[in-house]
Amino acid sequence: MFQTSRTDAEFLTALDRLLQLICQKLQLTKTQYKLAEKHYRAVGRWLEQEGSILAPYRPIIYPQGSLPMGTTNKPLGREEYDLDFVCELLIGWRQIKPDDLLSKVEFRLREHEDYRSRIERKNRCVSLKYAHDFHLDIVPACSNAALGQGQIRVPDRELKSWRDSNSKGYIAWFDRIAETYSISARRLDHAEPLPQQESLEEKAPLRCAIQLVKRCRDLAFVGEKSDLAPASILLSTLCAESYQGQKSVSEAVFGILQGIVSRIANTQGRLQVWNPANQVPEDLGERWDRNPRAYQEFVHWIGDFSRLWEQLMSTRGHAAIAGILAILFEENLTQAAMRDSANWVDQGRLAGQLGTVPKTGGLTTRPCPIVVPKNTFYGD
Amino acid sequence: MPIREQIAFMKLLFPNFQTRWRKNLVTWIGEVQPDALSDSYRVKITYGLQQRPIVSVLKPALQADEHIPHLYRDSSLCLYRPSKGEWTHRRHIATTIVPWTVLWLYYYEIWQATKEWRGGGEHPDQTNVSRQTNFQHIQGL
Numbered sequence: 001m002f003q004t005s006r007t008d009a010e011f012l013t014a015l016d017r018l019l020q021l022i023c024q025k026l027q028l029t030k031t032q033y034k035l036a037e038k039h040y041r042a043v044g045r046w047l048e049q050e051g052s053i054l055a056p057y058r059p060i061i062y063p064q065g066s067l068p069m070g071t072t073n074k075p076l077g078r079e080e081y082d083l084d085f086v087c088e089l090l091i092g093w094r095q096i097k098p099d100d101l102l103s104k105v106e107f108r109l110r111e112h113e114d115y116r117s118r119i120e121r122k123n124r125c126v127s128l129k130y131a132h133d134f135h136l137d138i139v140p141a142c143s144n145a146a147l148g149q150g151q152i153r154v155p156d157r158e159l160k161s162w163r164d165s166n167s168k169g170y171i172a173w174f175d176r177i178a179e180t181y182s183i184s185a186r187r188l189d190h191a192e193p194l195p196q197q198e199s200l201e202e203k204a205p206l207r208c209a210i211q212l213v214k215r216c217r218d219l220a221f222v223g224e225k226s227d228l229a230p231a232s233i234l235l236s237t238l239c240a241e242s243y244q245g246q247k248s249v250s251e252a253v254f255g256i257l258q259g260i261v262s263r264i265a266n267t268q269g270r271l272q273v274w275n276p277a278n279q280v281p282e283d284l285g286e287r288w289d290r291n292p293r294a295y296q297e298f299v300h301w302i303g304d305f306s307r308l309w310e311q312l313m314s315t316r317g318h319a320a321i322a323g324i325l326a327i328l329f330e331e332n333l334t335q336a337a338m339r340d341s342a343n344w345v346d347q348g349r350l351a352g353q354l355g356t357v358p359k360t361g362g363l364t365t366r367p368c369p370i371v372v373p374k375n376t377f378y379g380d
Numbered sequence: 381m382p383i384r385e386q387i388a389f390m391k392l393l394f395p396n397f398q399t400r401w402r403k404n405l406v407t408w409i410g411e412v413q414p415d416a417l418s419d420s421y422r423v424k425i426t427y428g429l430q431q432r433p434i435v436s437v438l439k440p441a442l443q444a445d446e447h448i449p450h451l452y453r454d455s456s457l458c459l460y461r462p463s464k465g466e467w468t469h470r471r472h473i474a475t476t477i478v479p480w481t482v483l484w485l486y487y488y489e490i491w492q493a494t495k496e497w498r499g500g501g502e503h504p505d506q507t508n509v510s511r512q513t514n515f516q517h518i519q520g521l
Contacts (some may be wrong), residue, residue, distance in 0.1 A: 010416035018417070317419035319492035335494045342490045342498055345415075349483070356479040358393045361412030363486055370393065372479040375466050377450040377487075377501030379458030 014341075015312075015321070016205075016249045021337035022329055023203070023211045023249075026073040028081055032133050036067070040085055040136055043128070046112055047087060053108050057089035061138070064167035069174055070207040071236060076218040076330075081134040084125075086141050086167050088152055093142040093162045098155030101140045102126065109138075124155050141165065147279045169277030174236070178206040180245040205252040206243045210236050212253055213305075216328045220301045228294040234284040237273050238263075254313060257306035264302065270295050381470055383429065389474040397425075404428045409438070412478070414486035421485050425477060429469065433477045435459065442488070449497045450484065457484050461502060 028036065044061035047054050065084040066072040072081055087105055106126045109115045118128040125139040141152040142162065150168035155161075213235055221229035242259030246252040264271060270289070275282040288295040305328070312324045318338065325334040348354035348365040355368025363372070383406055387399055390408055397410030405428040413420040422439040435457045442448055442455065450458040459480040460466035467476055487499035 014416040316417070317492075318417055318489035320419075321417055322493035338490065338493050339496065339498070342486075345483075345486060346498060354483075356482050359396060361394070361414065361478060361482040363415050363482060370475050370479055372483055373466070373476055375459060375476075375480050375483075376461040376464055377458055377484065377499050378461040378504070379450055379452050380447075380503055 011316075012248045012250055018321070018325070018337055018341050019212060019249045019253075020203070020208060021340045022215075022325070022333060023208045025333055025336060026211055026215055027070075028072055028134070032081070035130075036083055036134055036136070039128070039130065040083075043085075043109070043115070043136065043138070046115070047105070047108055052111075053104055054089065057091045059087050059089050061085050061087045062168070064139075064171070066232065066236075068171045069210070069236065070178075070203060071210040071214065071232075073211055073214050073218070076222065079132055080129070083134050083136050085136060085138045086152065086154070086165075087138050088141045088143050090143050093144065093153040096142070098140075098160070098162060101142070102155060105138060105140045123158075150277070151279055164278050164280040164282060166275075166277040166279070170233075170275070173276045174240055177240045177243060178204040180204075180206075180243075205246060205249045206240060208249045209243070209252040209256055210239050212249075212329065213239055213256070215330075216305055217301070219328070219330055220305075221297070225297065228291065228297045230294070230298050231284065231287070233275075234273055237276065237284055238271075241273075241276075250309075250313060254309055257302065257309055260302050261306050264299055381472070383427075386427065386473050389472045390478075393474040394478060404430065408473075412482050412485065414482050414489065418486060418489055423481055423485075425473065425481075427473060432462065432467070433473055435477060435481050437485070444492060446495075448488065449491065450499070450501055457481060458501070459484055 040061060040063065044059070046052070047059040047061065049055065052059075062068075062085065063083065064086050067083050072083070074081055089101070091101070102121070102125070106119065106121055109119055109126060109128070115128055118130065120127045120129060120135075122137070125137045128136045128138070130136070139154050141154045144151045144153050144164070147164070148166075148169075150166045150172075152165050152167070153162035154165045156163040214232055217229055217235060238260055239256045242256045242263070243252060244255050244259070246255050270292075271285055273284040275284055285295075288298070308324055308328060312321065315321050315324060322334050322338050325337075344365060345354060345363060348363075349372065352371065352374075353365050354372045355364050355366070356362070356370045356372055357364055357368060358370060383401065383404065387401060387406060390397055390399065394408075394410055397408040400407045400409075405426065407427075408425045409422065411420050411422050419440060421437055424436050424438055425433055426436075427433040434454075436455060437457070442451070452458055457480075459477060483499065487497060491497045
């Protein structure tokens with residue numbers, strides 16, 4: 001980790017704020033979050049209701065993946081978020097075929113007037129579409145408690161057999177690492193006060209870092225390369241394993257990328273990334289064996305990302321910083337975050353609370369001997 | 381206000397600025413950094429009792445693909461509207477011109493990054509139009 005001087009610390013705080021604004025623009029709004037919660041709970045009640053074909057199996061529905069991890073991003077070029085849920089059923093996996101289980105869930109959902117029009121059957125899940133907001137993807141699962149708490153079996157991609165999973169265990173593993181530091185605990189005392197209505201969600205640095213890494217992945221693997229993109233669970237696992245408790249988002253991303261780059265360099269062959277929650281070992285990078293080009297692209301991408309991030313950390317000037325962020329996360333998103341990040345100056349000025357620190361001239365909204373007087377920029 | 385007092389105030393509040401004073405003309409050169417993400421800028425302020433303060437940026441040179449807002453033709457910064465009395469010889473340069481310079485540089489950087497000038501202001505020949513378009517987010521200033 002860096003040894004940071006006060007100036008560096010102020011830079012990191014300001015850069016973190018910009019990155020947090022990018023994350024905020026990528027994630028679900030609070031209203032969408034509440035709406036998603038309301039809908040999935042309603043789905044849960046419908047599936048377990050007396051008279052439901054699934055009632056005997058005591059279905060329980062819970063979120064998995066990015067939603068409980070706090071790493072949900074809006075997909076590139078699409079308005080709706082993909083939100084994943086598990087529908088866990090008390091049924092032995094030997095007693096039913098994956099395809100039949102999926103059909104049972106679909107059947108029950110189709111009995112509901114509203115869901116009927118929203119259903120789309122996908123390969124491994126049933127999806128309910130809520131236009132402009134999200135898709136709720138519901139994966140049916142057989143409880144497999146014999147292997148341990150939280151262990152489940154879900155249909156594999158081709159629906160011919162079952163695959164082990166443990167969403168709850170994964171979240172517990174991830175949360176333990178992510179909450180090593182939470183932002184509220186590290187709030188630096190020289191951070192500029194934020195306007196109240198804009199206060200950023202206080203989120204653990206690792207969660208923001210993963211949002212940024214996934215966003216960069218989405219942008220780097222577009223079009224014909226989209227099939228080669230590393231999966232979110234693989235990236236999230238790698239990031240969490242490489243995270244060393246950095247308190248700043250920008251330092252967290254820096255450390256994570258350096259960690260992955262050196263892990264790649266010290267590995268013969270391809271990286272092995274084990275699912276940390278599964279009793280039955282699962283190599284999340286298995287797909288790379290079938291597609292070596294995907295691994296090469298991954299290695300290139302991480303290397304480029306890491307070099308650009310290193311450059312970002314030593315860059316000064318909003319335009320130069322925005323230039324790098326635009327390459328990594330897209331121009332419009334960067335500019336929108338940059339505009340938001342300037343709000344404190346506009347608002348401080350409007351309220352007559354903007355000051356200039358003697359000696360350096362730095363702008364501040366904290367009490368200060370020089371208040372910037374009212375002025376009108378004039379001329380062409 | 382005597383030039384001597386302007387110099388004393390600058391020395392007090394911005395001791396890193398170098399001062400050159402010849403007859404009735406004083407020049408200050410020093411560095412300011414608008415915020416933690418900004419570049420540091422070496423600026424020059426020239427002032428005499430017979431002339432308004434002139435502020436120019438020495439380093440890094442101002443640059444843009446497009447016309448930079450609120451610059452005079454000699455590339456000095458347009459910091460205030462003379463007819464509004466926002467600056468007079470009775471005011472301290474250290475507490476007006478310098479903070480406005482820093483603010484201008486901040487908005488210049490944000491403009492470079494977003495193509496949006498957020499600092500508001502007026503243009504001499506189309507004052508009313510620019511007030512409507514550029515002034516939206518800081519109405520009331």
